[in-house]
Amino acid sequence: MDESRDAPVQNLSESPADGSGTPRSTVSRREFTTSCNFCSCGCGMIAAVRDGKLLTMEGDYDHIVNRGSLCVKGISMFATHTSPSRLTTPRYRAPGSDHWEDISWNDAITRVAQKIRKTRDATWIATEKVGDKEVPVNRTDAIGFMGGAQNTNEECYLFQKAARLLGLAYVEHQARL
DSSP: OOOSTTOOOSOSOOSOTTSOSOOTTOTTEEEEEEEOOSSTTOOEEEEEEETTEEEEEEEOTTOTTTTTOOOHHHHTHHHHHHOTTSOOSOEEOOTTOSSOEEOOHHHHHHHHHHHHHHHHHHTEEEEEEETTEEEEEEEEEEEEEEEOTTSOHHHHHHHHHHHHHTTEEEEEEGGGO
């Protein structure tokens, strides 16, 4: 087995069962838990990184959802994340253009923020007539927000707050659909 510094670890569970000792090749390697991003099951995974480079991904045996098992999509996660064809920067295609161009993350965030603001301002509903009375509603019906089933309760709370601060009336969650 290749013991070199950059050799991928084949099994992250190489330490003794009682947790004593240090698994092979852990010098400067960081392991963390994450979730598979392919569907809403939320299977747990363990990822290993060294010097910003993803070394391995495998099922988390301690995770309540999958107990270490992964479907074919989850198993392929390492290959899709390390593929040289994977996009790592935002891309933009101008209206009417036939090609994409790389843009910076700051430019992408700025463009999205400007479009949200422009749409919200153009479609803002300040009041609505109820019976013979105008009541404040302060909303836009032109933007919706969709949460994901893998989000934690805390993330869902923050997303809900952000959506409501923007005046969005249509806030939904994938788990309900």
